[in-house]
Amino acid sequence: MxxxxxxxxxxxxxxxxxxxxxxxxxxxxxxxxxxxxxxxGHLYGQFMKELASGSLGTYQLGDQVRFISADIKSNFLISLFTLLIGVLSAVVIGLLFGIFLSRFIVTRFFNMLLNILSTIPDFILIVFSLVLAIKIYEVSGVRVISLRPDGGALNIWYPMVLTAIAPTLYMFKLLAVQYYQTSGEDYIRTAVSKGMRVNYINFQHVYKNIEPFIIADLTKVVSLAIGNLFIIEYLLNVPGITKFIFQSNQFQPITIGLFSMLLISLIVYFSIRLVLYIFKRGFIYE
Known part of the structure; x- marks a missing residue:
């Protein structure tokens, strides 16, 4: 209920x-x-009428009127792939540097860098990254981004990197704090005194106690990535699902875009949960 x-x-x-x-x-x-x-009443009635007829309606793209059903599949997949890779990267980087590689010196420098970046608003980081990409092209002639919708891989991989910034910062700080608190528990000290290897302790004891915090905050990680995705797809002209939201003020495409974004977030959330479950079943002994 x-x-x-x-x-x-x-x-x-x-x-x-x-x-x-x-x-x-x-x-x-x-x-x-x-x-x-x-x-x-008229808007909702028209929306339900379009769905009942098997059509998603139309949207305005410049001077053209296009059917939503003709473009939504490719736009949906681009946004889904971008968001999924961004969130997955955030979780993987957070686990590696927050738990399993936390004892190495290089992690301390990585931690300092992320702490500095976390003080800068996400929008400023995204704009700074765009300026950096333009400067790289001016200096070296190497194009790392493309502002054309048909830019192919150039218009996909850089948005993935930018989408992962905010969730990576949040996930790393979360895991670093939880790792520090968990490492001081009595059962961890007992495991260390028994001569157990650090990797074994991290896998079998630390991760098992930190995993509930990861799952509990996974919705916030996904929401941070979605917030970045809205900005990135608009600024970089990525042909994603947000095109239906930003490029039209009509009720039909905005509604389809918002429901599609909700579906994408659910797919990403449960996909990450599945990855964490497989990781736990494969590496953690119950």
């Missing part, structure tokens, strides 16, 4: 957010802004 209630609430929230551009009215004579809720 609770899941059904949450699903209904999310559905109503999404269609309400998608309707804001259509019901937001600007009165140039009285110089005020107000919401015209009388349009909601």
């Amino acid at each position: 609770r899941i059904i209630q949450q699903a209904i609430f999310i559905f109503l929230l999404i269609i309400l957010l998608a309707a804001i551009p259509s019901i937001l009215i600007v009165n140039p004579y009285e110089l005020n802004i107000y919401l015209d809720f009388s349009q909601l």
Whole structure:
């Protein structure tokens, strides 16, 4: 029952957010802004009518009117792949440097670098990365990004890197703090006194006690990546699912875009949970 209630609430929230551009009215004579809720019934009815007819509707792309169903598959896959690689990279880097490689000196320098980067807002980091990529092209002639929608791999791999920045910073700090607290527990000291190897302790004792914190904060990691994805796809002109949200103020494409982003986040979340489960079953002894 609770899941059904949450699903209904999310559905109503999404269609309400998608309707804001259509019901937001600007009165140039009285110089005020107000919401015209009388349009909601027509918008929702049209939306359900399109779905019932087996169509997702149309959206405006420049001077062209295109069918959403003709473009949504490729855009969906690009956003899904970008977000999945970004979150997976954040989890892997966090586990490596936060737990399994934390005893090495190079990790301390990596920790200092991430602590410095974590003080800078995500948007500033993204803009700085774009400027850096442009400077690299000016100096060396090597193109690392492409602002064209048909840029291929050049328009995919760099957005993946930028998408992973915020979740990596958060995941590393989370695991570093939890590792420091767990390392001081009595059972860890007992394992060390018995002469157990560090890798064995990290796998069989430390990770097992830190894993619940990873799973609990995984939703926040995904949400951070999604927030970056909205900015990155817009600035780098990536042909992802956010195109339906930013390039049109129509109710139909915005609603489809938001529901698609919700589906992408769920796929990424459960995919990372599956990866963590396989890792635990393969390397951790119960």
